[in-house]
Amino acid sequence: MRRLAIGRGLVFEFLEPYRTNVMVVLTERHILLCDTFCGPDPVRQLLTLIEEVGVHGRRVVVFNSHHHYDHVWGNCAFVRPAAVCHALCLEYMRATWAQDIRTYAHHMMGHVEFRAPAVVFGDSLHLRRLDVWLWHTPGHTLDSSSCYDPVGRVLFVGDNVESPIPYLTALNTQEYLHTLQTYLDLEWDAMVASHDVPMEDDQLLQRNMEYLTRFAHWDGSLFSGAEETIARHIVNLAEVAAEVVRLRPEGAHEHYATALDAIAERPSLRPDGIHMARLRNVVDALA
Numbered sequence: 001m002r003r004l005a006i007g008r009g010l011v012f013e014f015l016e017p018y019r020t021n022v023m024v025v026l027t028e029r030h031i032l033l034c035d036t037f038c039g040p041d042p043v044r045q046l047l048t049l050i051e052e053v054g055v056h057g058r059r060v061v062v063f064n065s066h067h068h069y070d071h072v073w074g075n076c077a078f079v080r081p082a083a084v085c086h087a088l089c090l091e092y093m094r095a096t097w098a099q100d101i102r103t104y105a106h107h108m109m110g111h112v113e114f115r116a117p118a119v120v121f122g123d124s125l126h127l128r129r130l131d132v133w134l135w136h137t138p139g140h141t142l143d144s145s146s147c148y149d150p151v152g153r154v155l156f157v158g159d160n161v162e163s164p165i166p167y168l169t170a171l172n173t174q175e176y177l178h179t180l181q182t183y184l185d186l187e188w189d190a191m192v193a194s195h196d197v198p199m200e201d202d203q204l205l206q207r208n209m210e211y212l213t214r215f216a217h218w219d220g221s222l223f224s225g226a227e228e229t230i231a232r233h234i235v236n237l238a239e240v241a242a243e244v245v246r247l248r249p250e251g252a253h254e255h256y257a258t259a260l261d262a263i264a265e266r267p268s269l270r271p272d273g274i275h276m277a278r279l280r281n282v283v284d285a286l287a
């Protein structure tokens, strides 16, 4: 695990089972953890490292960017629930908890238990004593929120910004673009996304916006370029398939048909069976 000094605090970079950052904001009396990764063990490990740099006796506050397991499983490292999240995040956490424990058991680090966040917010929340803003930023998921530290000039965006392109879980490209625009409008020196190297510029943010714009137009050029990017785009199409069938947006049928053609040409792009069935279902349903 690597440790980087950023803003008023630190970013801990875990590399297994995949790169994940936990951002820490240090103030005179508090330690704010942005997300808690895959369990209580890495959280205890990073708290020990924080103590080694001479930080003792400060109150820990946890912020969860969204309900996915790799962002919340370490919440139970604390006896008293100290977590803060968006109201939808708590709702989704409850709804998906048991299934995620079964599906991702092999990623669990330490003994994971459900511990409901103590505070939920709606549009935004100013943590006055820490001088940090949390606000609802739907994008990667509908419950996603972000953390802005105007003192350290650092922005934590969870999974809303990701390379090469973000994962979509809803057909919410316009709302997602609006969220990314709010990131552009803020003044920051560092942007921390959960699964990328911390950034000092907005290049990836711009590239993610370009992807979402092309997605919104069902742009066929999304099937050319790097294979990793096309494969992830196909996963995104599968994730939003049910909504596409319901809403029947113009241009979607042709785009899904092109996806099936691309997969037929390049078998290495082929998604898993469930995703493949969803893609076929869209093509059949909208024919």
Ligand SMILES: [Zn+2]
Binding pocket: 068, 070, 071, 159, 194, 195
């Ligand atoms: Zn994640």
